[in-house]
Amino acid sequence: MRTESRAGIAPRALPLFGHTLPMLYDPLVFLTSLPAHGDLVRIRIGPFEATVVCTPELVRQVLLNDRVFDKAGPFFDCAREAFGDGLATCPHDLHRRQRRLVQPAFHPARFSGYAQVMTKHIAEVTESWQHDQVLDIFSEMMTLTVRIAVEIMFSDTLPSAVLQAVFNDFNTILADIYIRTIVPPTLDKFLIVGNRRFNRARNRLRKITRRVITDHRTDGADRDDLLSTLLTVRDPTENQGLSDTEIVDQVITFFVAGFESTATVLAWAVYLLACHPEVEQRLHAEVDAVLGGRAACFDDLPKLQLTGRVITETLRMYPPVWSLARTTTTDTHLGGHPIPAGTILICSPYLLHHLPDVYPDHDRFDPDRWIDGHPAQPPREAFIPFAAGARKCIGDTFAVVEATLAVATLAARWRLRLLPSRHVRPSRSVVLYPRGLRMCATPRGEPRNRGLTGPAPTGMTQT
């Protein structure tokens, strides 16, 4: 008779803290060390135990079965407290209806309109840069993606003071949420200041969003923005739309899910290009041939092949959402191991994207591995920057279109060079953005500043 055993536990757990410290200080190195200990590896984060899923096949089984592997557990409790029960955080039983209602906003027919807004803001932001200006790249990319998101969501831009408040509140919440989920509840009381800041930011954010919704409903203007779509959608099966509270949750969800992750890809792409001049040179040749110095637009996308692969490879190396959590709703099995109901599972896009047997030379930035028919082209199930299954990112096309247009336009006009001895490191938050990424902007063709490249991010392997 076959005996079933639980998955093994990762080595070096400390009393009380378990594996909290490596998850707090070096989660990427810690996670990528786990496949050496099995296909499923248990880790302890404070009082919680989680099982990390280490193979593409098992990750796929988890992501495709959202009834058994649902969005629940401490991370989602905390996310729901902050953002409500929107599409990204709601449990399985609320999800299908919400997805049906929200999907029309992401219909392919809408993308040429969205791309016009993207092209306009990308051109404005990149034109605002000065010769030899030192830029905080992540913050520039955040400005860009927020401006695009605000216009697509609300059509008129919000007053700048309101926009700034919204922006700050999101940052507060996103910065605090990771810490709040992995610090043991016994130590929660030490987060008093953080808790107050978190609650204040959350309440203000909901209030502002509700006010914008009320204004939209009462002025009755015929707008073609995403909020108007959410206000008018009807579920054909029950002839009902979304309530105001549901719309607040969705709006906040789109902002949380959308702008920081897209800004992150953009910032890493710019960084990787600066570290790889041979790829940058080929990219320049492509954008010069396709764009001739103008901003990229929707119709250019099929011709921006290398630009597209640069985005794909960036999403592989630095997937903005580096860890996905699920909780089992029933006793089940995975990879031959019994998994009791209530088990927290972690699927990490970062871990899968750096598996050496799936991605040869996994630390190398190689956009060409994505050329169709390339002998080392990775299997699709091992590439999950947008997750998979019913909970797959609804904004994946939106993000890829925006990132491709932005990188192409930027490369057509500017060279961005790392400042000497800058330490660029992946953040330790929900989204894996580059910390400390400051670069100098030189108009294309300007020979000065060439060769100013800095070191690889600390704590990371050379890219």
Ligand code: HEM
């Ligand atoms: C490069 C940019 C982006 C990345 C890497 C990304 C990644 C992801 C991932 C991994 C998930 C699944 C999370 C999970 O299963 O726990 C997700 C879900 C989601 N994303 Fe994105 N996202 C990006 C951009 C966007 C944009 C631009 C939007 C909106 C305009 C968006 C809206 C959403 C929503 C609403 C969900 C929940 C979908 C559902 O459960 O049905 N995302 N995203």
